[in-house]
Structures are given as C-alpha cells and as structure tokens.
Amino acid sequence: MPTPNPSQPRYKRILLKLSGEALVGEHEFGIDPKVLDRMSLEIGALVGIGVQVGLVIGGGNLFRGAALHAAGMDRVTGDHMGMLATVMNGLAMRDSLERSNIRTRVLSAIPMTGVVDHYDRRRAIRDLKDGDVVVFCAGTGNPFFTTDSAACLRGIEIEADIVLKATKVDGVYSDDPVKNPNALRYDRLTYDEVLDQKLGVMDLTAICLCRDHDMPLRVFDMNKPGVLTRIVVGENEGTLIAKD
C-alpha cells in the first residue's frame, strides 16, 4: 500500500453517507447544531484539499418509515415522511456548511420547487466539479428503500471513487457491537462476505448495488476528529468492503 500523502488525496470524488441518528448529538430528538458544525469543519477540510464531496444524510433522527408502520401508520406514508425528514436534515446541513463559507447545493429526489432543486445527475456532476458540496436528499424518491441504498446509488451515478459510511461504530463487526460486546471488528470484507453473514451495518440492497457496480465502501466512526481527512489521504480507518 502506498504511503499516505496529505497533499495528494487518494480519492478525488467521494460520496459521504452521514447517519441521521448521529445528528441528534446531545439532544433527545432532532438536530444538534454542534454536530452539524463539527461535520462542516471536517467536510470543509476535504474541500480544502480539492476533494469533491457528495453527501447523503439519513433521517433516523426524525422519522423512519418502518418504525411509523410498526406504530400503525401506512408504510408508504411513513416512508414519505422519512424521505421528507432527510430534506430537513439536508437544509440544516447546507445552513451549517454555508455558515462556514462552503458552497453547497441541495438536490432532492422529490421535486420541491422553491425549497431545493430537483435531482439531476449531470447538474450534480457539474456542481461537484465546480467545488460545491452536493447534498442529495429525499433518498431515492421511492418508498421501501433506505438512505444507505440512496447513498450507494448516487455514489455510482456520480462516479464517486468510494462510498464512505459515517456512523457511530468504528467499522463492521461479526455482530452488532452495540448489542454484543464480544463481536469482532473486521478490517476488510468482500461484498459476498457481508451478504452471506448478513452483517447488519447497512441494508443488503445497498451492498448488492455496490457489488454489482464494483463500488468500494468504507464504514467508520464519524466521532473521531480528523477521521475523514485521514481516510481520504489513504489511512486505514474502520472497515473496507470491496471486491477482494
């Protein structure tokens, strides 16, 4: 493996997936502005070294369709609410990034004239090349999916070099490390190993998409300061999921 060089990022274009739940921070529900500002700083550092950043933010801090359905709501309505939650997170992220003087474009899979622009792949690529951070919100625009799948889909569409899944655990484990303290962390896995062992850090649709389009994925802990820059310059953080 070549030695990491901070002035020469290994990845030119990334798709970063941020967990919605992580935005709660010290609050009980919703969005903690301190978390957004910390993430903006980390993302700004990447833009500063010339990395093109596409962003997908989950909605788990506000609504998840499956949870609403379990409480009695129609599933599709719940999923629509979940997708709208990701738009709110996208707006909050743009606000924080722009307060740090980082140019940001929010593109939504669901048309929302007057609030955000509608997703258009060619436009997204142009904006990325111009140095804007592009936030893709409203997931895939379809119910029964998750923002992990949306992140992998957008990553493939914009021809990102890698999908980076920022979460609250420091990689993929043999079992959910939050529930099983004896779970073992993997450094590297193939797509088929994740699928065969049903490792639950991401939904399996997302893993299948990445496998079918040979898109590498890295799962890492966003709470470690400087972690994004370290990954982008080629240091080993969390777990890499790739072909072999």
Ligand SMILES: Nc1ncnc2c1ncn2[C@@H]1O[C@H](COP(=O)(O)OP(=O)(O)OP(=O)(O)O)[C@@H](O)[C@H]1O
């Ligand atoms: N094998 C595993 N390895 C690592 N984490 C696992 C595993 N199985 C389950 N998990 C759980 O998956 C979670 C991933 O959570 P995360 O909040 O990033 O997901 P999300 O549902 O994509 O995001 P959101 O909060 O926006 O809904 C981890 O917090 C971890 O507890």
Ligand SMILES: O=c1ccn([C@@H]2O[C@H](COP(=O)(O)O)[C@@H](O)[C@H]2O)c(=O)[nH]1
């Ligand atoms: O393509 C998509 C993406 C998301 N949803 C709904 O939104 C919520 C929030 O996303 P998370 O990935 O769980 O953070 C999700 O639970 C779905 O209900 C969707 O319908 N389609």
